[in-house]
Amino acid sequence: MAIQANTPSELITIDEDYLDRVTHRRSIIATHGSTVHGCIPEGDAAVRELYTYLLSEQLPKRFPTIFKLSNDNSMCENLATGMSFPTLPEGNMHAALRVLGETVEEDIFLLQETPEGHRSVAFMCCFPAGFDPSSKLGKTLVEIHAPVPSYERIGSSMEKFFTKLEVGKSVKRTNWSVQTHTELFNCQGNHITGDDKYESDEDVDIEKTFLRIELQTLTRLPKTRAILFSFKTYLYPVRQIKDEGLGPAFADAIEGLAKGNAPGMWTYKSAVRWGSSVIAYLRS
Template identity: 65%
Template sequence: MTPPDDPVEALKILAETIEDDMFLLHETDKGHRSVAYVCCYCSGFDPSKKLDKLLDEIHEPVPSYHKIGPSMEKYFSRVEVGKNVKRMNWSVVDSPILFNCGSNHVNADDLEHITEDEDIDVSKSRLRVELQTLSRLPETRAVLFSFKTHLCTLDEIKSEGLGPQLADAIDGLKQGNAPGMWTYKGAVRWGKKVKEYLRS
């Protein structure tokens, strides 16, 4: 199969062919910059607003990112061709909808408009896990950041005996070196109800 000359058409084909979301980043004198993306399953952000942004600009809403920003730039620079790097990222969301630009994260501007400890429907809540991969492209030397999203119901977590463990992990969002994660990941809204259910 011959790839299309039009890069936008190539991105459309990728979006229809694989399940992963993808961001392509080029290294510049100022850091890694997002130059293209296919993002069908965003969680709490508008992917169009990440285009042409540097890593630290992309992660500006993330609590305490400034502490790790320089080391993340070095980490991206060290990715080698054929030696992909993988990690997991998780959150709990109060809806099974995969494409959600707005409500999964809580930013400072949202605080006056949200209700703490909402009476959410736990049957609609999900553990949302991203398998994130960094890959170095051999010709352009760009870094491909891809992530595949998995959703699990809270009942699935409980059926495996992992309810209390997830509840403890949710408590951990308030602690550590980025305590702002409790609010940013939305636990300020759903945390109480979800933890009670997981421990029941």
């Protein structure tokens, strides 16, 4: 998985476009509702734990110029958005997830270990990269990753890794893809699975073609022992990558999709649609 150690301070990050991003997320939540957030009863306690930790501890301590606690610590004010939320979740956990969704940029999935494997019990995902987040709720890791080529080779190792993850020993990794549109919210199109129809070597508008990178983290919550899988999404114009002199290296990485030890990844990541055009551009 090419993982690295992570620290608690890196769990949530805030960049200069934070306000634009969370405003966009609020709009997505209002428009798409249950597609972008959900919880089954087994996930209630984990959502409560995560919400309380972020609103009462992590955010005010890590970003004191943006998040401010009230005198009695019962409310957390977001000075960037002007909104305030209770530090302990009120009502059902769907409401708590919505608060998290418009407070941080990271998308989150919470998983609990079961006899069948780690199962998704709650999620808040405004920026899916070509999948319907709601379709993952209640599913195990194996079921979630069913469309991924050759996942069966590493499935058991993934389960063991999740089981052994210790509190305070968070890890991170990056995942990348290419998309030929500007949307962060995208439930379909970035991947090709099953009987999806596609045209090879489509005409590609380079000005709308982006390297999409997810900074992914895995964290064990101390009380519920749930696993927090979170990821923050970045979009970089392919033109910018070439202008910075990284075109040939990125072209090599794209070609590597067809040469790796997971047959089908070239198609799964939709490189059959854009690969030839983007590689030619990067090397031109």
